[in-house]
Amino acid sequence: MKFHRKTTHQTALPTTALTTTAAETLARLPAPDSTVSSTTLVLLDPTSHDGENALTLLDADDGHITLLVLLSGPASRSLRDFARAEDLDMSTAGWRYLEQVVERLDSAPEQLLAMTASGPSAAVELADVAATETVRRVLLPSSVDRLEPGLADLLARCVQVPVLTAPTFTHVG
Numbered sequence: 738m739k740f741h742r743k744t745t746h747q748t749a750l751p752t753t754a755l756t757t758t759a760a761e762t763l764a765r766l767p768a769p770d771s772t773v774s775s776t777t778l779v780l781l782d783p784t785s786h787d788g789e790n791a792l793t794l795l796d797a798d799d800g801h802i803t804l805l806v807l808l809s810g811p812a813s814r815s816l817r818d819f820a821r822a823e824d825l826d827m828s829t830a831g832w833r834y835l836e837q838v839v840e841r842l843d844s845a846p847e848q849l850l851a852m853t854a855s856g857p858s859a860a861v862e863l864a865d866v867a868a869t870e871t872v873r874r875v876l877l878p879s880s881v882d883r884l885e886p887g888l889a890d891l892l893a894r895c896v897q898v899p900v901l902t903a904p905t906f907t908h909v910g
Contacts, residue, residue: 785880
């Protein structure tokens with residue numbers, strides 16, 4: 738398994754500048770193996786108990802996976818708390834979280850790209866990746882409906898691939 742990491746700039750830039758920054762960042766990443774034609778883009782939300790349930794939607798055809806965690810916005814609240822408690826910057830907190838997620842994956846895909854982004858919203862960041870990569874599908878955690886209502890519908894209009902939201906976990910008493 739090949740594991741690549743990349744962080745977009747953590748600055749308060751206008752949306753158009755963030756779009757350019759994410760695209761430039763992805764352009765500098767190592768090219769995937771020629772046998773891998775597309776990536777499955779997975780949004781993670783470390784703030785919510787169901788923020789990783791998009792991983793349950795992965796299947797055997799997902800040989801190349803791109804994990805994305807946001808360093809800004811409502812989905813980064815727990816990362817901010819962790820960074821403050823450990824006296825870390827947000828990028829380091831995000832990478833520690835992503836490394837834990839990678840360790841928990843049941844099966845290793847052919848290639849795994851993990852990235853952090855500090856854009857204004859998940860929709861912008863996911864659309865940027867979809868615009869610069871060959872994306873097979875986009876997988877969202879069920880928590881996205883609470884944090885960014887309407888994100889799945891908005892993203893489905895921006896990309897030409899299926900956008901799937903994981904089902905909400907059932908809570909027992």
